[in-house]
Amino acid sequence: MSALRSFRSELIKLRTVRSTWLLALVMLLYVGVSAGGFAAIAGAASDQQNSPFAAGGIDVAPLVYSLATSVGYVFLVLVGALAVTTEFRFQTLTPTLLATPRRASVLVGKLAAGVVVGIVFALVGLVATVGIGGGLLAVFGIDTELGDGDTWALLGRIVLAMVLWSLIGVGLGTLLPNQVVVIVVVLAFTQFIEPILRVASAFADWTAEIGRFLPGAAGDALVGSSLFTSISGGAADPLEQWQGGLVLLGIAAVLTIAGSLTTWRRDVT
Amino acid sequence: MVSGAVIEFSHLTKRFGGVAAVDDLSFRVEPGVVTGFLGPNGAGKTTTLRSLLGLVRPTSGSATFDGRPYAQLADPLRVVGTALEASSFHAGRSARDHLRVAAAAAGLPLASADAALVKVGLDSVARRRVGGFSLGMRQRLGLAFALLGDPGVLVLDEPINGLDPEGIRWIRELLRAYAAEGRTVLVSSHLLSEVQQTVDRAVVIARGRIVYQGDLAAMSAGGGARVRVDAADRPALGAALAGAVVAAGADGFVVTGLEPGEIGLRAHRAGVPLTLLAPERDGLEDVFLHLVGADPAAAHAAGGDAVGPSAHGPGEVRR
Structure with missing residues (x-):
């Protein structure tokens, strides 16, 4: 009961601050430019001989669509994390806990709101990749594959991945309540450390085995298509889709549980 | 009819590291009167109130509303209204949205946010972002949060701080009216003069210990x-x-x-x-300063109503 009320309250919190809308807008632009740019390059190259994008070559549409996650997932992690860290930054944790004294209920409410945020942001990402990217593919006469059931299954897995990334963000914010720290950690890890690790891990078989379990790699495995995976390749086959999903879910669970046993229990002064 | 609950602190102790911010505090706050919780800054008032509200976990002892800890209240905002400090707002959220967030979490209708803003006189700035609010406006918004669920108990930490003279008179009348309706009103302050005209009973603490509890009027009787x-x-x-x-x-x-x-x-x-x-x-102010400024032994000597931290049961006053 109190978790359901907390969930409603969290949804109001998220839509009444500008940072949520700003992140959605930036994500739309960033993913849109990425998807549009890639679709345009692929389209322009598609009528050239020996081009990898020529008919019968690389299956372009799934790569374009999955940019929603492979480029956009960092926004979900940030929104999820900010849902927790702003409470500490603005000391709104005090009124939050006065209205909902059971801290577990507050956390459940935040996770549930994180699911909604994941779905909404996934739809924004898909507007960018299917709308802008897919539109450009159509302009260049490349098959958008939107009549294919597999494509719609891909889009469904993108939504699922975005929800899981959002939950990872909530868990991370619970563990690292300092807003500046969490933003630096998220950006450094997703944009810098993990890409290097993924490339570096491909040099030996045993590191490649481990590299498959990196969060970004697991996310790509869940979605089943990623420009990043196509470029960097890898010595080991990626995880199965369900395994990738479980890895993301596991990361979210470990972060949330670790946070709820540490910072989330602390005195609020 | 809203009725107040009895707040009871029983041997409440909170240590931060090795330091006891609150040391074996026991007292009762009754409905129908305004109780002042007085002491200098750093005396342990805020820690005591945060322990009462489940935000701080006491090292030992308890604090309850009619026998129940805050965390076990089914509808806390309908039972207890709290204003703790004037800074717990998201700067980018409007006053109205801030209260709607709380109303949703407490299971109250969203319209209660608007009603509370009218009560504190902020309805004209309801849609303005809190970041641009003055300290006085933030205090009023904090009070609106406290009044949101029409609670039988009010717990206010330094509510007068930052209010203009008109606001001070307004809150005094509000507190008196709430007490007259049979509600429980607990107001902390580090300035006696701030609450002198409002408070019926006083609990004075210094260094985490009670140095006086009883009628405010009787406090100066103990003066030299x-x-x-x-x-x-x-x-x-x-x-x-x-x-x-x-x-x-x-x-x-x-x-x-x-x-x-x-x-x-x-x-x-x-x-x-x-x-x-x-x-x-000695004036009330002198007695107060003597109580909180001197060491506990001197406070004992100051007057007949000064009580030892553990000499009495809750609510007991030596006359």
């Missing part, structure tokens, strides 16, 4: 009583007062331990016409 006395013939007056505690001042003697009548009688018998006979008493 003196008589200022003078005569043209001072040596003769001094001889007449022999045996009493007398201090010589520029405008006569200051006598402690003798009633004015007794002094007058002694002067009369000695044939000394008095030019001054004026009883004096």
Whole structure:
């Protein structure tokens, strides 16, 4: 009961601050430019001989669509994390806990709101990749594959991945309540450390085995298509889709549980 | 009809590291009166209130509303209204949205946010972002949060701080009205003068311990009583007062331990016409400062109503 009320309250919190809308807008632009740019390059190259994008070559549409996650997932992690860290930054944790004294209920409410945020942001990402990217593919006469059931299954897995990334963000914010720290950690890890690790891990078989379990790699495995995976390749086959999903879910669970046993229990002064 | 709950602190102790911010605090707060929770900054008032509200976990002891800890209240905002500090707002959220967030979490209708803003006089700025609010406006918004669920208990930490004179009068009337309706009102302040006109009962703490609890009016009764006395013939007056505690001042003697009548009688018998006979008493503020400033032993000596931190059960006042 109190978790359901907390969930409603969290949804109001998220839509009444500008940072949520700003992140959605930036994500739309960033993913849109990425998807549009890639679709345009692929389209322009598609009528050239020996081009990898020529008919019968690389299956372009799934790569374009999955940019929603492979480029956009960092926004979900940030929104999820900010849902927790702003409470500490603005000391709104005090009124939050006065209205909902059971801290577990507050956390459940935040996770549930994180699911909604994941779905909404996934739809924004898909507007960018299917709308802008897919539109450009159509302009260049490349098959958008939107009549294919597999494509719609891909889009469904993108939504699922975005929800899981959002939950990872909530868990991370619970563990690292300092807003500046969490933003630096998220950006450094997703944009810098993990890409290097993924490339570096491909040099030996045993590191490649481990590299498959990196969060970004697991996310790509869940979605089943990623420009990043196509470029960097890898010595080991990626995880199965369900395994990738479980890895993301596991990361979210470990972060949330670790946070709820540490910072989330602390005195609020 | 809303009725107040009894707040009961029982041997509440909170240590941060090795330091006891709150040390074995026991007292009751009854409905129907305004209770002041007084003490200098750093005395442990905020820690005590945050322990009461489940935000801080006490090292030992308990604090309850009609026997139930805050965390076990089914609808906390309908039972207890709280304003803790004027900074717990997201700067980018509007006043109305801030209250709607709380209303949703408490299971209250969203319209209660608007009603609360009207009560505190912020309805005209309901849609403005809190980041641009003055301290006084933030205090009012904090109060709106407290009033949101029409609670039977109000717990307010330094609510007058930052209010303009008109706001101070308004909140005094509000607190008195709430108490008159049978609600429980607990107000903390580090300035006695701020709440002197509002408070019926006082609990005074210093260094985490209770140094006084009882009626505010009775607090000054424990203050030192003196008589200022003078005569043209001072040596003769001094001889007449022999045996009493007398201090010589520029405008006569200051006598402690003798009633004015007794002094007058002694002067009369000695044939000394008095030019001054004026009883004096420490003001409430002086007694308060003495209570919180001096060490606990001195506070004991200050007056009959000063109580030891563990000498009494809850609510008991030595008369």
